[in-house]
Amino acid sequence: xxxxxxxxxxxxxVDTITGALPKPLRHEHRRRVPRGSRLGLxxxxxxxxxxxxxxxxxxxxxPTTAPPAVSIVTGAAPTAAAATVDRHxxxxxxxxxxxxxxxxxxxxxxxxxxxxxxxxxxxxxxxKTLTLDIALRTRDLIVMKxxxxxxxxxxxxxxxxxxxxxxxxxxHGDIFVxxxxxxxxxxxxxxxxxxxxxxxxxxxxxxxAAVENEESGYSLSDMRTLLDKIYADARRxxxxxxxxxxxxxxxxxxxxxxxDMANRGVKMxxxxxxxxxxxxxxxxxxxxxxxxxxxxxxxxxxxxxxLAEALASGIQAFAGAERTQASGS
Amino acid sequence: xxxVGIDLGTSRSAISSSNGEQFVVDSFVGWxxxxxxxxxxxxxxxxxxxxxxxxTMLELHRPLERGLLKEGSDRDVExxxxxxxxLLSLVGAKGNKAQPVRAVVGVPAAALRTxxxxxxxxxxxxxxxxxxxxxxxxxxxxxxxxxxxMIIDIGAGxxxxxxxxxxxxxxxxxxSLTIAGDSIDTYLQKLIQAKYPDAGFTIFMVRExxxxxxxxxxxxxxxxxxxxxxGVPTQIDITDEMRAACESIVAPIxxxxxxxxxxxEPEFQERVRKNIIxxxxxxxxxxxxxxxxxxxxxxxxxxxxxxEAPVFCGSDGGLALAKDAQDSDWDRLVN
Ligand SMILES: Nc1ncnc2c1ncn2[C@@H]1O[C@H](COP(=O)(O)OP(=O)(O)OP(=O)(O)O)[C@@H](O)[C@H]1O
Ligand SMILES: [Mg+2]
Ligand SMILES: [Zn+2]
Numbered sequence: 001x002x003x004x005x006x007x008x009x010x011x012x013x014v015d016t017i018t019g020a021l022p023k024p025l026r027h028e029h030r031r032r033v034p035r036g037s038r039l040g041l042x043x044x045x046x047x048x049x050x051x052x053x054x055x056x057x058x059x060x061x062x063p064t065t066a067p068p069a070v071s072i073v074t075g076a077a078p079t080a081a082a083a084t085v086d087r088h089x090x091x092x093x094x095x096x097x098x099x100x101x102x103x104x105x106x107x108x109x110x111x112x113x114x115x116x117x118x119x120x121x122x123x124x125x126x127x128k129t130l131t132l133d134i135a136l137r138t139r140d141l142i143v144m145k146x147x148x149x150x151x152x153x154x155x156x157x158x159x160x161x162x163x164x165x166x167x168x169x170x171x172h173g174d175i176f177v178x179x180x181x182x183x184x185x186x187x188x189x190x191x192x193x194x195x196x197x198x199x200x201x202x203x204x205x206x207x208x209a210a211v212e213n214e215e216s217g218y219s220l221s222d223m224r225t226l227l228d229k230i231y232a233d234a235r236r237x238x239x240x241x242x243x244x245x246x247x248x249x250x251x252x253x254x255x256x257x258x259x260d261m262a263n264r265g266v267k268m269x270x271x272x273x274x275x276x277x278x279x280x281x282x283x284x285x286x287x288x289x290x291x292x293x294x295x296x297x298x299x300x301x302x303x304x305x306x307l308a309e310a311l312a313s314g315i316q317a318f319a320g321a322e323r324t325q326a327s328g329s
Numbered sequence: 330x331x332x333v334g335i336d337l338g339t340s341r342s343a344i345s346s347s348n349g350e351q352f353v354v355d356s357f358v359g360w361x362x363x364x365x366x367x368x369x370x371x372x373x374x375x376x377x378x379x380x381x382x383x384x385t386m387l388e389l390h391r392p393l394e395r396g397l398l399k400e401g402s403d404r405d406v407e408x409x410x411x412x413x414x415x416l417l418s419l420v421g422a423k424g425n426k427a428q429p430v431r432a433v434v435g436v437p438a439a440a441l442r443t444x445x446x447x448x449x450x451x452x453x454x455x456x457x458x459x460x461x462x463x464x465x466x467x468x469x470x471x472x473x474x475x476x477x478x479m480i481i482d483i484g485a486g487x488x489x490x491x492x493x494x495x496x497x498x499x500x501x502x503x504x505s506l507t508i509a510g511d512s513i514d515t516y517l518q519k520l521i522q523a524k525y526p527d528a529g530f531t532i533f534m535v536r537e538x539x540x541x542x543x544x545x546x547x548x549x550x551x552x553x554x555x556x557x558x559x560g561v562p563t564q565i566d567i568t569d570e571m572r573a574a575c576e577s578i579v580a581p582i583x584x585x586x587x588x589x590x591x592x593x594e595p596e597f598q599e600r601v602r603k604n605i606i607x608x609x610x611x612x613x614x615x616x617x618x619x620x621x622x623x624x625x626x627x628x629x630x631x632x633x634x635x636x637e638a639p640v641f642c643g644s645d646g647g648l649a650l651a652k653d654a655q656d657s658d659w660d661r662l663v664n
Contacts, residue, residue, distance in 0.1 A: 002475065005470070008497030009462055009650065010658045010661065013459075013461060013462075016461070017662075
């Protein structure tokens with residue numbers, strides 16, 4: 001018995017070294033509840049429940065600790081940045097001042113991918129395709145600003161939440177920005193919201209977190225237990241500031257096109273990918289695919305570029321504020 | 330090859346070494362606050378009691394306050410590293426190729442949960458191979474209390490619980506409360522201040538009084554201490570305040586014990602109840618064991634054993650782990 005305990009202690013440490021997440025807390029005898037009834041238990045507003053039920057099912061990939069194969073764009077040197085993004089070759093050169101930033105490396109996470117389609121519009125537009133497009137556009141923009149960027153995926157591939165977090169941690173990102181599209185009820189509802197990690201006090205936010213956490217193997221109550229224990233996460237303040245900067249930029253930019261865009265605000269919810277990352281991390285629901293007008297807009301590259309510009313400027317605003325703070329103290 | 334077990338505590342840190350040496354230091358690290366201080370102290374860094382005694386001249390750090398390593402605070406990381414370096418130097422670890430160091434470091438359970446990876450990074454270069462475990466687990470291992478026992482480690486920053494079920498403890502087997510020695514100190518300070526608004530004293534004095542006079546239940550003697558009042562040394566009676574402050578941890582501890590017990594297989598619950606071990610400095614509060622036993626009566630009674638010399642309990646456990654681990658294990662734990 002002693003030997004087994006010892007070897008488990010060693011294994012636990014090796015997991016830390018390789019960057020694995022703690023094992024899901026659920027007990028072995030608990031089985032995965034079918035999506036419908038699980039949501040029923042969570043007492044989610046009926047409308048949202050229906051929206052979720054309408055979504056394609058997602059297989060649960062086996063948890064793995066190996067970082068996924070992704071291509072990496074690095075903008076550490078201004079020349080490298082310009083070479084990587086050749087269509088911006090004629091733009092103005094990178095301001096060397098940014099090299100002093102506290103935020104150098106940005107992890108961009110395009111939500112979903114592969115079998116995991118995310119949400120979808122009535123016309124069949126899929127979240128995974130749009131998040132990747134917006135993420136790539138954002139990458140191009142912030143590389144030009146002198147940031148280092150690591151993408152959790154650059155193609156339509158399934159990458160588990162744990163793999164995303166492992167990659168982010170392994171590559172020592174300074175911030176983590178996950179890009180998603182929302183599904184809301186009623187169909188007329190729309191708006192922009194940005195999340196950072198924390199216990200939510202609203203079943204509606206839980207519902208959204210449940211959707212984004214679906215493939216992780218953790219139940220929502222597991223998440224609560226995890227969260228209760230991480231009672232003094234030092235990243236929370238920074239994550240909240242990052243979320244605020246990004247949300248503000250999104251709202252500001254999108255309202256130039258559509259003054260009525262709803263600001264759904266900065267919120268807390270227990271997303272797996274935010275728990276598992278070591279750096280300030282946010283998840284932005286940049287638009288709403290369940291809304292027909294929004295879905296139409298998302299079809300146009302111009303609108304996706306607008307969202308990318310907003311994300312980039314939010315990230316830059318946060319990085320700038322961090323630098324001011326660091327030099328001011 | 331040197332094997333060491335280290336208990337990295339919020340208030341005290343201890344080391345036990347395979348060469349037979351043992352040391353304990355206060356978990357404080359300080360850097361001279363300015364040039365004058367550096368001149369006076371003639372040192373760039375002070376650790377332990379030394380740091381505490383000269384605290385007015387220092388930028389003082391307690392690296393694991395409230396049981397967590399504050400992420401993003403370089404000074405805290407540095408402080409943790411310096412503390413560890415200091416402990417290693419005390420036992421004569423050279424930290425060179427000739428004598429590689431294998432260390433098992435026990436940390437408050439909360440720190441283990443949230444900043445494992447961070448801790449490893451912070452301790453890079455200080456030891457050759459590193460295993461980090463939760464402090465109560467190290468205690469359990471050292472006492473060979475691996476089956477049907479509950480360890481309650483009442484430290485300064487946290488009170489950590491672990492139920493040993495013959496396996497490496499999972500999240501379900503552990504709990505951590507932030508009511509512990511420090512929270513008693515803060516509460517006691519408040520109570521005394523309210524009763525004697527003119528008395529001058531610091532939290533450090535409060536802690537000393539507590540370590541000397543702590544108790545729960547009926548008082549056997551009055552607790553009288555001397556403090557300056559408007560500059561004049563004056564005796565004040567703090568018996569009631571001492572009792573109230575120490576008793577503030579009883580209810581949460583009982584609640585947590587009762588919360589953990591139902592998670593034990595029914596046929597073993599009684600064995601666990603009869604095998605509860607109080608460790609950590611807070612376990613020394615007079616009459617605490619019997620008080621907790623009384624609280625267990627309504628669930629069938631229990632037996633509580635207090636570790637009388639808790640100081641090296643955790644580090645000895647760490648050392649036992651370090652020695653028991655195989656070479657092949659250590660190869661996987663290079664830091
Ligand atoms: N006789 C005593 N009565 C009451 N409290 C005591 C006594 N002796 C020590 N303590 C308290 O115990 C605490 C220190 O215990 P210990 O050394 O186990 O803590 P630690 O390991 O540094 O903290 P933690 O386990 O939270 O990291 C301090 O709050 C100290 O004041
Ligand atoms: Mg301790
Ligand atoms: Zn999504």
